[in-house]
Amino acid sequence: MTGMVTDPLFFWAGLLAGTAWVMLLWIQLPGHTPRPARLSRSAGLAGLALSGGLAWVLWSPVFGPVSAFFCLGGWSMALLCFMPVFWALFRTYRSHTPG
Amino acid sequence: MKPPAARAERILPPRPHSTSALWMRLVMGSILAAFCLLASCWAARHIPFLQPYGATGLSLLVMGGCLTGMIALTLCVGIGNWQKLQHLAIRYRSLHGWIGIMTGSMLSVGFLAGTVTLFATPLQQWSQPHLPAQRNIPLADIPTILDRLTPPGTGQHPAPALHYRLTLTTPGSASLSIPVGPELPLGLPASQILVSQPAPGTIQLYQMIPSPVPNVIGGLHRRMGLPLPENWAMPFVGILCLLYGLALLSGVILLLPGIWRTLMTVRLEGHARRLWLDLHSLLGLCSLPFQLIIALTVALFAFAPLLPPCSGTEAMSPPHAAASSAPLPPITALKQMQNLAPEFQPLTLDYVLGPHGTDSLPERLALHAPLYNANGLRSLPPSDQPYLLIEGTDPHNPLIGRDRGAVLMAPHTGTVLDSQNLPGRQSLARHMLTWCLALHFGSFGGEFVRWLYVILGLCGVGFFHTANKLWLNTHRHKVPGQTAPVDTLATSWLSRLSEGTLLGCLLGLCGLVALSPFTSHLYPITALKDASSHMMEKACQQASLFYYALMLLSLLSYCVLPRRLCRGVVLALAAMFLSAAVLTVTLHHTATQTPVSPELTIAFAIASLCLWGGAFHTLRPRPNRQ
Numbered sequence: 001m002t003g004m005v006t007d008p009l010f011f012w013a014g015l016l017a018g019t020a021w022v023m024l025l026w027i028q029l030p031g032h033t034p035r036p037a038r039l040s041r042s043a044g045l046a047g048l049a050l051s052g053g054l055a056w057v058l059w060s061p062v063f064g065p066v067s068a069f070f071c072l073g074g075w076s077m078a079l080l081c082f083m084p085v086f087w088a089l090f091r092t093y094r095s096h097t098p099g
Numbered sequence: 100m101k102p103p104a105a106r107a108e109r110i111l112p113p114r115p116h117s118t119s120a121l122w123m124r125l126v127m128g129s130i131l132a133a134f135c136l137l138a139s140c141w142a143a144r145h146i147p148f149l150q151p152y153g154a155t156g157l158s159l160l161v162m163g164g165c166l167t168g169m170i171a172l173t174l175c176v177g178i179g180n181w182q183k184l185q186h187l188a189i190r191y192r193s194l195h196g197w198i199g200i201m202t203g204s205m206l207s208v209g210f211l212a213g214t215v216t217l218f219a220t221p222l223q224q225w226s227q228p229h230l231p232a233q234r235n236i237p238l239a240d241i242p243t244i245l246d247r248l249t250p251p252g253t254g255q256h257p258a259p260a261l262h263y264r265l266t267l268t269t270p271g272s273a274s275l276s277i278p279v280g281p282e283l284p285l286g287l288p289a290s291q292i293l294v295s296q297p298a299p300g301t302i303q304l305y306q307m308i309p310s311p312v313p314n315v316i317g318g319l320h321r322r323m324g325l326p327l328p329e330n331w332a333m334p335f336v337g338i339l340c341l342l343y344g345l346a347l348l349s350g351v352i353l354l355l356p357g358i359w360r361t362l363m364t365v366r367l368e369g370h371a372r373r374l375w376l377d378l379h380s381l382l383g384l385c386s387l388p389f390q391l392i393i394a395l396t397v398a399l400f401a402f403a404p405l406l407p408p409c410s411g412t413e414a415m416s417p418p419h420a421a422a423s424s425a426p427l428p429p430i431t432a433l434k435q436m437q438n439l440a441p442e443f444q445p446l447t448l449d450y451v452l453g454p455h456g457t458d459s460l461p462e463r464l465a466l467h468a469p470l471y472n473a474n475g476l477r478s479l480p481p482s483d484q485p486y487l488l489i490e491g492t493d494p495h496n497p498l499i500g501r502d503r504g505a506v507l508m509a510p511h512t513g514t515v516l517d518s519q520n521l522p523g524r525q526s527l528a529r530h531m532l533t534w535c536l537a538l539h540f541g542s543f544g545g546e547f548v549r550w551l552y553v554i555l556g557l558c559g560v561g562f563f564h565t566a567n568k569l570w571l572n573t574h575r576h577k578v579p580g581q582t583a584p585v586d587t588l589a590t591s592w593l594s595r596l597s598e599g600t601l602l603g604c605l606l607g608l609c610g611l612v613a614l615s616p617f618t619s620h621l622y623p624i625t626a627l628k629d630a631s632s633h634m635m636e637k638a639c640q641q642a643s644l645f646y647y648a649l650m651l652l653s654l655l656s657y658c659v660l661p662r663r664l665c666r667g668v669v670l671a672l673a674a675m676f677l678s679a680a681v682l683t684v685t686l687h688h689t690a691t692q693t694p695v696s697p698e699l700t701i702a703f704a705i706a707s708l709c710l711w712g713g714a715f716h717t718l719r720p721r722p723n724r725q
Contacts, residue, residue, distance in 0.1 A: 031363030064495030067543045078554040080385040088365035
């Protein structure tokens with residue numbers, strides 16, 4: 001992989017931070033999402049800003065600053081398309097499991 | 100009870116547009132959209148401060164015109180009095196559905212083929228036979244080998260003296276090949292003469308005939324599966340894209356009233372219609388920026404060749420007289436390139452030293468290359484001017500091509516003729532256009548973005564499929580006493596056609612992948628004159644026929660057999676094709692004890708396993724269900 005070979009550490013760390021960003025974004029959005037009771041709105045928003053910024057900073061040396069922005073956007077689009085489906089499957093499975 | 104006056108003041112929801120009113124608004128919107136397009140073209144040609152931007156400015160303005168046209172078309176349908184967002188949404192509901200059912204199948208074919216097109220170059224390498232081992236030639240030895248290939252005292256220009264290609268394998272070595280026919284980016288691939296050096300001082304020649312399959316899949320992607328020549332299909336594709344944009348924007352308006360309640364909700368249990376609606380809304384809204392950029396760039400690709408060409412001053416440097424001296428050695432050219440753009444990683448060096456074709460609309464039509472050209476009409480130097488084309492990648496910048504950027508140099512002096520496609524060395528306008536095209540091709544961020552685009556492409560296929568399913572579920576008849584709605588004649592046929600088209604496309608693409616290893620050939624030749632010009636056009640036609648035969652088979656089976664049986668059989672056939680392709684390539688490489696590219700082998704193996712799983716899941720007996 002063009003960028004990953006040169007900076008694998010930054011790439012994987014950025015991927016982790018980017019995933020955290022998408023997860024935080026997902027749980028802030030309306031609909032059937034997991035809403036941790038202990039996570040306040042302001043803490044969630046702060047985490048969102050921090051993880052997003054961190055992901056962009058980590059990916060900038062790998063892809064370049066503008067490419068890092070679009071990579072983060074693409075990654076969030078891809079995850080947001082799938083996470084609600086997996087969550088719905090998980091909820092259905094849990095509701096059908098006795099006990 | 101409310102007083103009569105209050106009741107009279109109650110906001111009554113407006114009725115949806117009548118068919119004639121809707122058509123009139125659509126026609127008005129279309130006229131406005133066409134006006135926006137023509138105005139952008141006029142502005143690029145006649146407004147003085149835009150003229151210097153040439154083809155780049157025209158492309159950007161056409162994209163802006165398309166976006167304005169889509170917005171105008173959407174506004175024309177919704178314009179009028181409305182007090183609540185729900186009232187506005189009512190005006191778009193039926194139109195959104197009809198556009199979806201009419202364009203969904205073609206768009207899903209375009210997205211599915213586009214997902215495979217992301218791997219056009221790796222698929223070509225994966226399909227080709229084992230290449231001779233001694234093809235890596237030190238860059239310093241290249242001039243000597245070229246001299247040896249040129250017969251002395253003939254006075255004529257032999258092929259290698261006119262056009263040869265160096266593909267860099269390591270920083271200090273390259274493989275040497277000589278294209279047998281003319282080539283344009285993404286056009287029909289030409290067969291190549293490969294030069295290998297089994298021992299110092301000896302040369303062995305091979306003719307390599309590339310597979311037409313990646314090219315055929317690329318064509319299907321661009322034409323959205325339509326069996327028409329590209330120049331005929333493009334206006335249709337452009338109109339389709341404007342409607343696609345209208346459907347996207349109207350879809351957002353339809354979602355707005357309930358967006359904050361159901362945004363991330365997928366209800367798997369309950370009515371099937373609700374599930375399709377949830378999935379369709381989720382996929383559409385989460386991938387909206389991707390879908391919009393695809394709609395805009397495809398509209399640009401489709402409309403740009405129809406608009407009058409723009410001649411700007413951003414054309415390449417004036418032609419230099421062909422020098423009689425030897426061309427620049429590759430090592431020197433690469434050093435100059437390194438100084439010019441340190442981050443650019445060259446992949447190939449094309450020395451074109453004799454008369455060559457020009458990059459023009461008729462040439463592109465003749466070579467079956469995509470009609471849109473970001474460089475306008477001056478993509479290559481005049482036909483009598485030699486040039487050196489260096490293509491490569493840049494990990495930190497977007498690439499204007501599907502997987503590479505390029506720079507044109509004078510081969511004898513190293514003077515830069517055209518650097519507008521060199522990543523990191525572009526003007527602001529060119530950089531913006533490069534970004535727009537890179538966001539379509541996924542040509543930034545390396546392999547990571549390529550795989551991301553596979554996911555987003557498949558999400559696109561899911562988005563259009565769920566749109567079709569939703570429309571069909573909405574238009575089925577509810578019969579009193581029955582829990583599930585019943586198919587009408589129209590929904591039954593549309594359901595068969597939409598599913599048959601999508602699965603037919605899947606079957607056809609898998610069939611083409613299975614065909615690919617059998618269409619690429621390599622055989623030794625004794626001299627350059629022995630190279631035959633392979634009928635690549637015929638090979639492409641045969642591969643296309645194979646695809647359309649499989650598509651027809653799928654559609655016919657959906658017309659005459661039960662849907663579930665068809666689904667299972669088509670999935671099983673697609674899985675069989677893909678498994679056969681993986682087995683053929685793996686066995687071939689095992690027999691010749693050569694490494695096989697693991698990336699595509701693993702991807703195809705996983706895809707075939709998923710298809711087998713889908714086929715067994717569909718065909719397994721279900722005693723309690725119809």
